[in-house]
Amino acid sequence: MRIRNLFSVVILTGVFSLLGAAIYVIMDAVDVAFTEAAVGAGVSTVLMLGTLALTTREEKASSSRRVLPAALLSLVTGAILIYGTLDMPDYGDGRAPIHLHVAPRYLNDSAQEIDIPNVVTSVLASYRGYDTLGETFVIFTAAMGVLAIIGRGRRRRKSGTTGEADK
Amino acid sequence: MSLSDIRFMRRKVVLRVVSKILIPFILLFGLYVQWHGDFGPGGGFQAGVIFASAFILYALIFGVEQTRRAVPAWVTRSGLAVGVLLYAGVGVATLLLGENFLNYNALASDPIQGQHLGILLVELGVGITVCCAMITIFIAFAGRGRS
Structure with missing residues (x-):
């Protein structure tokens, strides 16, 4: 399809x-x-x-000649990705590396150190405040990029050559 | 139904009435998610998107020109910077108070109170920037498609 x-x-x-x-x-x-x-x-x-x-x-x-290489490429990529998941820890495994690093400390100490019910918020805004600051800057930059590329296009065209501006 | 068919959308009575009823509740829900993020799911990011979606819905139904009258370009553009500056400003404030960057313990005499205040301000900064970014991007796209 x-x-x-x-x-x-x-x-x-x-x-x-x-x-x-x-x-x-x-x-x-x-x-x-x-x-x-x-x-x-x-x-x-x-x-x-x-x-x-x-x-x-x-x-x-598009020309249908490219179908076979594309199918082959996606099959190979999919196979590599599935191969990569083979030695991942089981879902919900308590001994998975991600659960042994800083997560226990956050879960144990958040109630005493930050004292807000939603641990996700305390991790996002306080423990990982640097990361969230970075994310906010990313969103800021994205909006700036859109503004720089298409934000003022209409106005410039209106003052410049008239007619046939937008389709 | 493309975004350029704004005049066509303006004639749709059901859409206009329903969106006018819905928009205040979307805004209210956005504010709830913003201020309730400490206690339940949510936070600045989600709240900013929900708050912006109310304006996007308004722009879809009533046109970009009308929306720009409600939120002028200078509001969203300065809001973009205000949010980021608020977030980074909290960090600088903690630096000036003698703690590490973004260590909210210094913001109040009690470290817990400081954390609460810091998280509130920081989430507000995220919310303002995300909301203004979404409105800015949408209006940049939709305003361009207009003939």
Whole structure:
């Protein structure tokens, strides 16, 4: 099955994000699910629809000769990825490396040191404050980049050559 | 239904009425997620996105021009910087108070109170920046598609 209509592709991506959010809820990662639902299924779908409005709704037909190498490449990549998961620890394994590093300290000491009920917030905003500051700067930079590339385009065109500006 | 069909959307009575009813509740929910992030799921990032989505919904139904009247460009652009500066400013404040960067213990006489205050301010900074970034990006896209 192949979809050339980019509108359906965007909507399907949003559905995929929503299902991902549901999986996060099942895994008890409510904060991540919240973010996935708000950003992945919500805002980014709308932003991609906005991009579609600027470009075109149909994918250009490509030559079908490239299908075989592409299929081969994705099969090989998929096989490598599955091979990589083979020696990962089991889901929920208490002896997994990620559970033995700083996580126990955060979980044990957060109540005394920070005293807020949501440990996720205390890790994000306090223990890992540097990382969150970096993330905020990333979002700031993203908005600046969009502004620099397309933010003022319309105004400049209006003052410059008139007519035939936007399609 | 592309974003450039704003005039077409403006005639849809059901969309207009329902969105007008929904938008205050979306904003309220955004504020709830922002201030309740210490106690339940949520925090600045999610709250910023939800708060921005209310403005995006408004822009989808009523057009970019109308939305710009509600949130002028200077508000979102300075908001972008204000959020980041608030976050980094908390760090600088803790430095000046003699602690490490972003160690909120120094913000109040009681370390726990300091942590609470620091997290509140920092999450507010994240929320402001994320909200303004989402509005800015959306309006940059949608405003360009307009004929």
